[in-house]
Amino acid sequence: MKLIFEMGAPGRGSELVPECRSSYVLNTALREKPLHLPEVSETEISRHYTELAKQAHGVNDGFYPLGSCTMKYNPKVNEEAAALPGFTGIHPLQDVDDAQGALEVLSKMEDMLCEITGMDACTLQPAAGAHGEFTGLLLIKAYHTNRGDRNRTKIIVPDSAHGTNPASAAMAGFDVVNIASDDHGCVDLDALKKAVGDDTAGLMLTNPNTVGLFDPNIAEVTRIVHEAGGLCYYDGANLNAIMGIARPGDMGFDVMHLNLHKTFAAPHGGGGPGSGPVACKDFLAEYLPGIRVLTANTLPDAVCASDFGITDQENHYIVSRADRSIGDVRSFCGNFLVIVRSFCYILTLGREGISEAATGAVLNANYMMHGLKGHYRMAYDRVCMHEFVVTLEQEKQERGVSALDIAKALLDHGIHPPTMYFPLIVHEALMIEPTETESRETLDEAIRIFLDVLKQSEETPDEMSQYPLAAPIRRPDEVAAARKPIVRYFRE
Numbered sequence: 001m002k003l004i005f006e007m008g009a010p011g012r013g014s015e016l017v018p019e020c021r022s023s024y025v026l027n028t029a030l031r032e033k034p035l036h037l038p039e040v041s042e043t044e045i046s047r048h049y050t051e052l053a054k055q056a057h058g059v060n061d062g063f064y065p066l067g068s069c070t071m072k073y074n075p076k077v078n079e080e081a082a083a084l085p086g087f088t089g090i091h092p093l094q095d096v097d098d099a100q101g102a103l104e105v106l107s108k109m110e111d112m113l114c115e116i117t118g119m120d121a122c123t124l125q126p127a128a129g130a131h132g133e134f135t136g137l138l139l140i141k142a143y144h145t146n147r148g149d150r151n152r153t154k155i156i157v158p159d160s161a162h163g164t165n166p167a168s169a170a171m172a173g174f175d176v177v178n179i180a181s182d183d184h185g186c187v188d189l190d191a192l193k194k195a196v197g198d199d200t201a202g203l204m205l206t207n208p209n210t211v212g213l214f215d216p217n218i219a220e221v222t223r224i225v226h227e228a229g230g231l232c233y234y235d236g237a238n239l240n241a242i243m244g245i246a247r248p249g250d251m252g253f254d255v256m257h258l259n260l261h262k263t264f265a266a267p268h269g270g271g272g273p274g275s276g277p278v279a280c281k282d283f284l285a286e287y288l289p290g291i292r293v294l295t296a297n298t299l300p301d302a303v304c305a306s307d308f309g310i311t312d313q314e315n316h317y318i319v320s321r322a323d324r325s326i327g328d329v330r331s332f333c334g335n336f337l338v339i340v341r342s343f344c345y346i347l348t349l350g351r352e353g354i355s356e357a358a359t360g361a362v363l364n365a366n367y368m369m370h371g372l373k374g375h376y377r378m379a380y381d382r383v384c385m386h387e388f389v390v391t392l393e394q395e396k397q398e399r400g401v402s403a404l405d406i407a408k409a410l411l412d413h414g415i416h417p418p419t420m421y422f423p424l425i426v427h428e429a430l431m432i433e434p435t436e437t438e439s440r441e442t443l444d445e446a447i448r449i450f451l452d453v454l455k456q457s458e459e460t461p462d463e464m465s466q467y468p469l470a471a472p473i474r475r476p477d478e479v480a481a482a483r484k485p486i487v488r489y490f491r492e
């Protein structure tokens, strides 16, 4: 396939590109020479992107059970909301009085996320899950530092954690202490008790954890950490199993992030844009980054609404900054249009819809787990939450068929592979998350295909390493693709 830079001819163009409406660009920031952009006709653009879309597998193409990533359907009404001119034409430097609608979205979104998580305050600024983790850890650091408690340098992370957890803790300047999981993939309480002390800044935990199980000792876990003087961070990237059912704030967590681009139906894949809001308890709110959107009702007691010229208290929003803010982690209000999409999603579902989505996600995962059981080996044979993990360790040993082989063979049947080789505590792992947006027929068909592929791997194990046969790319050198990606076009 040709790159778009190799297509077209000078002078060709199309009406597809939206007009640039921003009048805020400083003259000093303007290019001296025009940017070298491809000049292509509408037909060429249209064909080019259609061809690109055909080369990839998206949620609109077929089943996408990529565990931990929550590849649910992205309702098109969210796109319509995000395309409203009032949202697309606004500028973050615009006068607050002209941005009341956008501020209302931000304020109400924060309120809804606080309600869903059981937290008191929220920032929508972080642009991704890992970015939210980093932000939350800086809040923990600010809390200890402001109390003069400077010896708390350690963050405890269970070995089942998502890889971003230890990475974020290290980036925020903490030392990472790993603790082992018990036989059920949950936190080993004895190991935790041994690990905590007066150098513990906090614990980072995902619950349900990365093997799809809800930790039954969660209240005890947060109690142990608090008793040692640490804070509890909840990785809420995938809230799909518990939203509207259970709340991290009630489990004893102090701060957390959510991935709007997983649980709350904002599109993802391909590197963004995402949104990873951070919600926290009251005592951490004074450290939050970014602007705080306030209404007259939420103004601190010391300020009088009339000082701000506020007459209609219900409907006027103002912005301020938290007293001891850690500073901005991103420009302005975060990825605003991603927030609008998820805002629309939450309003569409409502209180009942949110919990129905969660129960549907758990039901679908258990349905599929039971369909595969007895053929695929379950890493943990218990009722799962929104995802479950199978292990191909025995197949690998007995006939050399790996999790990768199975995953690649699924591609030929129009199924995106599950997450592979994660969590690290399970060998030859495939992590499967069907999500609530799949029908029973789709699940039945997927189960049939998973079983067929496994059978094929028993009958012709030697052929398994050649799949996929039908995909545009077969088996790329994944190390080279990750380490030496070519992301720029060089013109000869």
Ligand SMILES: *Cc1c(COP(=O)(O)O)cnc(C)c1O
Pocket: 068, 069, 128, 129, 130, 131, 162, 164, 206, 235, 237, 238, 259, 274, 276
């Ligand atoms: C996806 C995920 C993250 C990271 O989110 P990004 O937006 O990719 O940075 C963190 N933790 C868990 C459990 C996740 O599934």
